[in-house]
Amino acid sequence: MNSKLLFFSIAFLLFSKGISQKVWTLDECITYAIEHNLQLNEFEFNTQSNKETYRQSIRNLLPVINGFADYSINFGRSINPEDNSFVNTEFFSNNYSLQSSFDVFQGFQKINNIKASKFLYKATQQESLQQKYLLAFRVMTAYYDIQFIEGLIVIAEEQVEISQTNYDLVKKQVELGVMAGADLYEAESLLYADKLLLTQNENRLKAAKLILLQAMNVEGESDISVQPEFISAGPSEGMETVVSDSIFITAKGFMPSIKAQTYRVKAAKKQLAATRGNLYPSITLNGGIGTGYFETIVDTLGNTVPFRDQFRDNTFRFIGARLNVPIFNGWASRSQVKQQKIALERAKNTAKVTEQELFQIIQQLVQEHDALVSETAQTERGMQSQRLAFSIAQKRYEKGMINAIELGQAKTLFATAQNQNLQAQLRLRVNNSTLDFYRGLPIFNIN
Numbered sequence: 001m002n003s004k005l006l007f008f009s010i011a012f013l014l015f016s017k018g019i020s021q022k023v024w025t026l027d028e029c030i031t032y033a034i035e036h037n038l039q040l041n042e043f044e045f046n047t048q049s050n051k052e053t054y055r056q057s058i059r060n061l062l063p064v065i066n067g068f069a070d071y072s073i074n075f076g077r078s079i080n081p082e083d084n085s086f087v088n089t090e091f092f093s094n095n096y097s098l099q100s101s102f103d104v105f106q107g108f109q110k111i112n113n114i115k116a117s118k119f120l121y122k123a124t125q126q127e128s129l130q131q132k133y134l135l136a137f138r139v140m141t142a143y144y145d146i147q148f149i150e151g152l153i154v155i156a157e158e159q160v161e162i163s164q165t166n167y168d169l170v171k172k173q174v175e176l177g178v179m180a181g182a183d184l185y186e187a188e189s190l191l192y193a194d195k196l197l198l199t200q201n202e203n204r205l206k207a208a209k210l211i212l213l214q215a216m217n218v219e220g221e222s223d224i225s226v227q228p229e230f231i232s233a234g235p236s237e238g239m240e241t242v243v244s245d246s247i248f249i250t251a252k253g254f255m256p257s258i259k260a261q262t263y264r265v266k267a268a269k270k271q272l273a274a275t276r277g278n279l280y281p282s283i284t285l286n287g288g289i290g291t292g293y294f295e296t297i298v299d300t301l302g303n304t305v306p307f308r309d310q311f312r313d314n315t316f317r318f319i320g321a322r323l324n325v326p327i328f329n330g331w332a333s334r335s336q337v338k339q340q341k342i343a344l345e346r347a348k349n350t351a352k353v354t355e356q357e358l359f360q361i362i363q364q365l366v367q368e369h370d371a372l373v374s375e376t377a378q379t380e381r382g383m384q385s386q387r388l389a390f391s392i393a394q395k396r397y398e399k400g401m402i403n404a405i406e407l408g409q410a411k412t413l414f415a416t417a418q419n420q421n422l423q424a425q426l427r428l429r430v431n432n433s434t435l436d437f438y439r440g441l442p443i444f445n446i447n
Contacts, residue, residue, distance in 0.1 A: 025227045026143050027445045030136045033216040034446065037135055043128040050124045054117040060110055063102040068290075070095050096311075097290030104285055104321075107277025112270045119267035126260035129446070133256065133437075135215070136444040140433065142212035144426050146226050149205045151422045156198040159415050162394075163191040166407065169398065186404035190411070244363045251358060251438040258358065261351035268344040275340045278333040279326060287319035365435050372428040379421035386410075386417040 024032075034040065073092040103110070170187040209224050218224070252258050293310045305313075326333060393410035396402045437443040 021223070021225050023225045023227050026140060029143055029212065029216055029226070030139050030444055030446070032218070033135055033139050034132050036217040037215075038217065040128070040131055040135065043124070043131050047121070047124040047128050050117070050121040054114070054121040057110070057114045057117040060113070063100050065098070065100045068095070068097045068099070091295035093292060093294040093296075094307075095290065095292040097288055099286065099288035099290075101284055101286040104283040105280075106282045107280035109274045109277035112274035112277065116267045116270035116274060119263045119270065123260045123263035123267065126256040126263065130256035130260065132446050133444065136446060137434070139212065139215050140444075141430065142208065142215050143226055144430055145208045146205065146212060146224075147228065148422060148426045149201060149208050150228070151426075152201045152419060153198065153205060155415055155418045155422070156194065156201050159411060160191070160194045160198055162411060163187070163194045166394075166397070166404070167191045170404065183404055186408075190404060190408045244359070244366045247366070247435065247438050248359050248362050250440050251362060252355065254440055255358060255438075257354050258351075261347070261354045265344070265347045265351050268340070268347040272337070272340040272344050275333075275336050278336065281323060281325045284322045284324070285320075286322065287317075289315065289317045291315040362435075362438055365431060365438070369428070369431050369435060372424060372431055376421070376424040376428050379417065379424045383414075383417040383421045386414040390414040 071092065071094055073090065075090050167184075167187040167190075170184050174181055174184045206222075210222070212226075213221055213224055291311050291314045293307050293314070295304055297305045297310060299305055390410045390413070393402060393407050397404070397407040433443055
């Protein structure tokens with residue numbers, strides 16, 4: 001069976017199974033998976049958290065303002081706030097104040113923390129996008145697995161049809177006395193074997209569809225129909241010659257995993273600079289305004305001054321500056337700097353490892369591509385040869401020149417050649433799509 005016949009057979013198989021069932025394209029499967037996959041939510045939450053951290057690091061540049069109020073009752077021997085004398089009278093007081101402080105200089109710690117949190121936020125954005133790409137690849141693999149098994153079912157059905165035809169032929173020959181009853185048993189055995197293989201492939205198809213449904217996180221469904229596609233045995237356009245280095249250079253420029261590690265290296269540099277800021281002096285401006293009410297403050301007649309008058313008369317204001325010079329804290333600040341230097345080197349090493357892994361993946365894909373192009377061509381020629389051999393064996397069997405076992409061997413070899421060719425074509429299709437992705441082509445519709 002050639003590739004076009006296989007395509008139309010798969011299409012007919014899907015149509016006959018349920019015309020009312022939605023037929024999913026690869027883009028629709030990927031889009032649905034990205035919208036409903038719960039694991040992606042964790043990366044989105046992480047991105048939102050880092051976004052808020054970045055915004056707060058900017059707001060940390062603003063002054064700090066705090067308001068205070070208290071109500072207290074004094075018992076026994078207390079200090080009279082009016083003249084600082086000791087009294088033994090029970091009295092209550094209120095205090096109100098508004099204070100503010102502003103960091104003028106802290107070794108550029110806040111500026112560097114802003115830049116570091118911004119890079120971390122961008123890194124988590126890229127990591128979230130990377131997870132979407134990985135999910136898209138998982139969906140694509142499951143999608144093509146379904147197409148492969150559906151192709152196997154078409155081949156198996158063809159084999160059952162051939163075995164059924166041979167069985168009917170042998171049965172007539174036995175009834176006419178031309179062939180022995182043992183030939184009928186052999187033909188029946190081959191028919192049952194082909195029916196068993198068809199059942200096994202149908203069960204494999206159910207398992208493959210379940211994998212796709214789980215990757216898409218489709219609830220309440222146990223079946224899905226995917227759109228059949230024509231499978232070309234050759235490489236995709238522009239893929240006749242592929243070079244690992246050129247593809248790696250292109251992929252390195254847009255891959256989210258590479259960008260994420262680059263941002264993490266930049267963030268580690270800024271975190272190191274912020275940590276070094278602890279070694280420098282810091283200057284802080286502060287100021288405030290306050291007032292209070294005290295029951296012990298009386299006028300010339302001995303009456304307690306009203307709350308409104310005290311609130312106005314007791315008002316005080318202050319403004320000042322504070323200089324903090326780090327002299328010695330058990331070497332803790334320098335130890336933090338050393339730890340941050342190690343974190344920076346670790347981030348650089350992780351970035352190099354990520355690049356190395358990407359290059360190795362592309363290198364393996366290119367090598368696999370060359371092998372699959374050759375393998376697909378060979379399996380195509382092998383399938384054509386086995387088709388011809390089986391056709392000859394079929395005619396010889398009908399003339400009684402060979403027995404059912406020999407015909408079954410020829411049929412099995414033909415079916416095996418068909419399976420190998422189908423598998424090689426689909427593997428090449430996945431390989432081409434993956435290489436196209438690393439070449440920067442819009443394989444997945446991911447925003």
